[in-house]
Amino acid sequence: MINIAIMGLGVVGSGTADLLTENRQLIERRLGQAVHIKYILDIRDMPDSPYSNLLVKDVKVILQDPEVSVVAELMGGSHPAFEYTLAALEAGKSVVTSNKEVVANFGVRLMQAAAAHGVSYLFEASTGGGIPVIRPLARDLAGNVITEISGILNGTTNYILTRMWKGGVSFEEALSEAQALGYAERDPSADVEGKDTCRKICILGAVATGRLAQVDRIYTEGISAIRLTDVRVAEHMDASIKLLGRMVYQDGSLYMMTAPFIVRHDNPLSRIDDVFNGVLVSGNYVGDVMFYGRGAGAKATASAVVADILALAAGEGPVCREPWREAGENVPADFANFVSRNYIAMSGVDSNAIDVIFGSVEYLPTVEGEIAFLTAPVSEREAQDNLTRLSACGGVLQSRVRLF
Amino acid sequence: MINIAIMGLGVVGSGTADLLTENRQLIERRLGQAVHIKYILDIRDMPDSPYSNLLVKDVKVILQDPEVSVVAELMGGSHPAFEYTLAALEAGKSVVTSNKEVVANFGVRLMQAAAAHGVSYLFEASTGGGIPVIRPLARDLAGNVITEISGILNGTTNYILTRMWKGGVSFEEALSEAQALGYAERDPSADVEGKDTCRKICILGAVATGRLAQVDRIYTEGISAIRLTDVRVAEHMDASIKLLGRMVYQDGSLYMMTAPFIVRHDNPLSRIDDVFNGVLVSGNYVGDVMFYGRGAGAKATASAVVADILALAAGEGPVCREPWREAGENVPADFANFVSRNYIAMSGVDSNAIDVIFGSVEYLPTVEGEIAFLTAPVSEREAQDNLTRLSACGGVLQSRVRLF
Numbered sequence: 001m002i003n004i005a006i007m008g009l010g011v012v013g014s015g016t017a018d019l020l021t022e023n024r025q026l027i028e029r030r031l032g033q034a035v036h037i038k039y040i041l042d043i044r045d046m047p048d049s050p051y052s053n054l055l056v057k058d059v060k061v062i063l064q065d066p067e068v069s070v071v072a073e074l075m076g077g078s079h080p081a082f083e084y085t086l087a088a089l090e091a092g093k094s095v096v097t098s099n100k101e102v103v104a105n106f107g108v109r110l111m112q113a114a115a116a117h118g119v120s121y122l123f124e125a126s127t128g129g130g131i132p133v134i135r136p137l138a139r140d141l142a143g144n145v146i147t148e149i150s151g152i153l154n155g156t157t158n159y160i161l162t163r164m165w166k167g168g169v170s171f172e173e174a175l176s177e178a179q180a181l182g183y184a185e186r187d188p189s190a191d192v193e194g195k196d197t198c199r200k201i202c203i204l205g206a207v208a209t210g211r212l213a214q215v216d217r218i219y220t221e222g223i224s225a226i227r228l229t230d231v232r233v234a235e236h237m238d239a240s241i242k243l244l245g246r247m248v249y250q251d252g253s254l255y256m257m258t259a260p261f262i263v264r265h266d267n268p269l270s271r272i273d274d275v276f277n278g279v280l281v282s283g284n285y286v287g288d289v290m291f292y293g294r295g296a297g298a299k300a301t302a303s304a305v306v307a308d309i310l311a312l313a314a315g316e317g318p319v320c321r322e323p324w325r326e327a328g329e330n331v332p333a334d335f336a337n338f339v340s341r342n343y344i345a346m347s348g349v350d351s352n353a354i355d356v357i358f359g360s361v362e363y364l365p366t367v368e369g370e371i372a373f374l375t376a377p378v379s380e381r382e383a384q385d386n387l388t389r390l391s392a393c394g395g396v397l398q399s400r401v402r403l404f
Numbered sequence: 405m406i407n408i409a410i411m412g413l414g415v416v417g418s419g420t421a422d423l424l425t426e427n428r429q430l431i432e433r434r435l436g437q438a439v440h441i442k443y444i445l446d447i448r449d450m451p452d453s454p455y456s457n458l459l460v461k462d463v464k465v466i467l468q469d470p471e472v473s474v475v476a477e478l479m480g481g482s483h484p485a486f487e488y489t490l491a492a493l494e495a496g497k498s499v500v501t502s503n504k505e506v507v508a509n510f511g512v513r514l515m516q517a518a519a520a521h522g523v524s525y526l527f528e529a530s531t532g533g534g535i536p537v538i539r540p541l542a543r544d545l546a547g548n549v550i551t552e553i554s555g556i557l558n559g560t561t562n563y564i565l566t567r568m569w570k571g572g573v574s575f576e577e578a579l580s581e582a583q584a585l586g587y588a589e590r591d592p593s594a595d596v597e598g599k600d601t602c603r604k605i606c607i608l609g610a611v612a613t614g615r616l617a618q619v620d621r622i623y624t625e626g627i628s629a630i631r632l633t634d635v636r637v638a639e640h641m642d643a644s645i646k647l648l649g650r651m652v653y654q655d656g657s658l659y660m661m662t663a664p665f666i667v668r669h670d671n672p673l674s675r676i677d678d679v680f681n682g683v684l685v686s687g688n689y690v691g692d693v694m695f696y697g698r699g700a701g702a703k704a705t706a707s708a709v710v711a712d713i714l715a716l717a718a719g720e721g722p723v724c725r726e727p728w729r730e731a732g733e734n735v736p737a738d739f740a741n742f743v744s745r746n747y748i749a750m751s752g753v754d755s756n757a758i759d760v761i762f763g764s765v766e767y768l769p770t771v772e773g774e775i776a777f778l779t780a781p782v783s784e785r786e787a788q789d790n791l792t793r794l795s796a797c798g799g800v801l802q803s804r805v806r807l808f
Binding site for chain 1: 419423424426427430431433434435436528534535536539540543544545546547548549614672675687688689690691692693694695696697698701703704706707708710711713714715718720725726
């Protein structure tokens with residue numbers, strides 16, 4: 001029997017306790033031993049919880065109990081989650097987590113602490129919810145040079161973009177719907193402005209390369225500026241707009257970004273709708289593979305948390321065989337040099353100015369009073385310079401979305 | 405450094421040797437040690453192969469060399485692959501394989517032999533080519549009761565069905581195209597008649613349940629009877645026809661089958677086209693997840709073979725923590741009791757007879773001289789009985805495809 005402690009009896013914590021309870025027999029059979037929840041840490045009084053008898057308020061109870069070998073940190077937020085995780089590792093307990101913020105910000109330090117104390121820090125649930133993605137990327141694709149990762153990693157924004165596309169509603173309306181359905185927080189900025197996706201691509205990039213980039217050095221753009229008009233133009237291109245976290249090599253440089261992209265319907269990512277997530281990974285031998293499923297929610301995320309608990313119970317070590325290092329100055333590469341084609345919508349200019357400044361472009365049908373076009377591949381720097389020149393000619397930028 | 409031997413320098417064997425050569429540095433960095441190919445077994449003389457200096461013709465050279473700790477059996481076919489695998493395991497060498505026939509037919513015995521000799525028998529490459537599916541199912545979804553697996557597991561038949569749908573060509577034409585492109589063998593029966601898919605669902609079922617069913621007890625139906633008319637009727641239903649390997653519970657009984665199904669476009673499996681494979685897995689906590697990618701080919705399959713080699717080099721044990729047993733009498737359950745809706749096309753009868761015999765059905769537009777309908781959910785036994793009765797009324801069955 002292994003004894004575990006859960007930190008945080010929120011949505012994921014409750015789901016994890018439920019899974020370990022409901023599937024107890026199956027787990028015991030598969031693992032050859034039982035998984036016993038000894039404590040659940042939460043500062044709240046929760047007399048009506050079925051787990052109220054396991055609740056403790058002082059983390060020291062867990063840290064000082066030598067019977068607890070695995071801790072599931074499901075609190076969310078950076079602090080005190082980071083401090084509790086570090087203390088647990090230093091107390092010789094392995095930690096599993098769903099906390100993308102802590103993994104993205106403190107992953108290297110925590111993995112070093114784990115290694116120093118002969119334990120592991122696992123994080124399958126931090127990215128893609130229940131979708132197996134961290135372990136498959138680290139283990140099943142370990143023989144490949146990973147050349148690209150592009151993922152729909154946030155269900156809230158994907159729901160909003162799907163509703164705009166299929167329901168013809170505005171961003172604001174779709175966001176209100178998502179909030180009413182409980183898919184979006186009352187303060188939706190972390191989802192909508194791309195911060196959540198950014199943390200996740202930061203983690204996936206580290207799994208693929210062994211180097212953890214600084215979150216605030218990853219170019220991050222959300223979807224709040226996407227208009228229904230843009231969605232319609234994309235539709236005309238037989239494509240939809242998706243918020244992607246991306247890690248991609250261009251000319252040997254490793255770029256990382258979070259931004260909306262126009263994804264053509266022949267790409268499997270364009271078909272990932274509603275709250276679902278999908279991660280497309282390219283390796284130099286495997287080609288393209290995609291992982292698809294529910295990227296959030298109590299039950300799906302609990303599935304990933306428990307997978308890591310079972311891995312530890314079975315004696316598996318760290319999921320990434322190569323220890324993570326902090327990324328150097330060159331990762332991610334300077335986004336100004338990233339090259340892509342761009343859909344651009346402007347008012348106040350005509351095609352003459354655009355042709356002179358952007359050279360060969362492809363014009364797209366759009367609403368009256370605007371002119372829309374698709375550029376040739378240009379660097380970010382070049383695109384910005386050209387837009388500045390168009391602005392000097394009286395042009396007003398209405399929208400810009402990169403082509404996947 | 406670990407020394408390995410490859411058995412069989414065919415498509416997958418060459419791909420594996422190429423990967424280990426091309427990605428040598430990366431692998432050494434990730435693994436912390438080198439993977440060295442010491443021997444390649446092949447009965448053919450291959451003086452022009454870049455690996456000719458590694459070729460041996462006598463399996464004993466490999467079996468008797470204590471330096472070889474891992475053998476990659478990439479020969480295909482049941483014999484002598486089974487005997488060589490058993491001998492390698494008994495000689496204390498772990499074996500990785502891409503050979504679905506051997507895993508599906510002899511998996512239990514080989515895993516027992518591996519356990520008895522303290523080594524492992526891994527088979528990620530046997531199903532889904534390069535797509536991570538065995539390890540994610542066994543490890544990442546280990547906390548779930550797996551309630552269903554439905555997979556497009558054969559690229560050849562999926563290419564044929566895609567060409568019929570998108571290209572409007574007949575089964576025979578699509579098959580000829582597939583043969584010309586090298587996607588189909590000259591004798592395509594193992595693919596086209598569903599045998600290949602059957603072996604793969606047999607393996608996935610064992611990973612999910614711990615019980616290996618007998619291949620010849622799994623209901624297996626191929627795609628050679630699918631007509632362009634049927635594809636068109638499916639299209640009218642906003643669906644496509646896909647050959648699926650399925651493991652599904654109904655009323656507590658576990659059914660397994662390989663058969664073409666009409667899959668509606670709102671299901672992600674319907675969008676897996678051409679030679680791609682996709683495996684949809686449902687778990688009681690994770691919900692639906694899907695794995696997508698290239699299910700065959702030298703490079704993709706090599707990716708999976710090497711993943712298993714690296715797992716062994718890193719000291720990982722068997723992928724399924726629960727040892728496989730032979731399935732009992734009840735697995736798979738009697739297919740006569742499997743319930744589904746059926747698309748049926750007949751000639752020689754009118755709707756009066758159909759209404760009387762099948763009760764409430766939904767009529768579908770089809771070609772002149774035929775009548776097509778979708779039944780209510782019926783068991784296989786009931787469907788067969790009803791078709792016999794319609795045949796007694798002069799009806800001639802033209803086609804029948806189950807609805808997913």
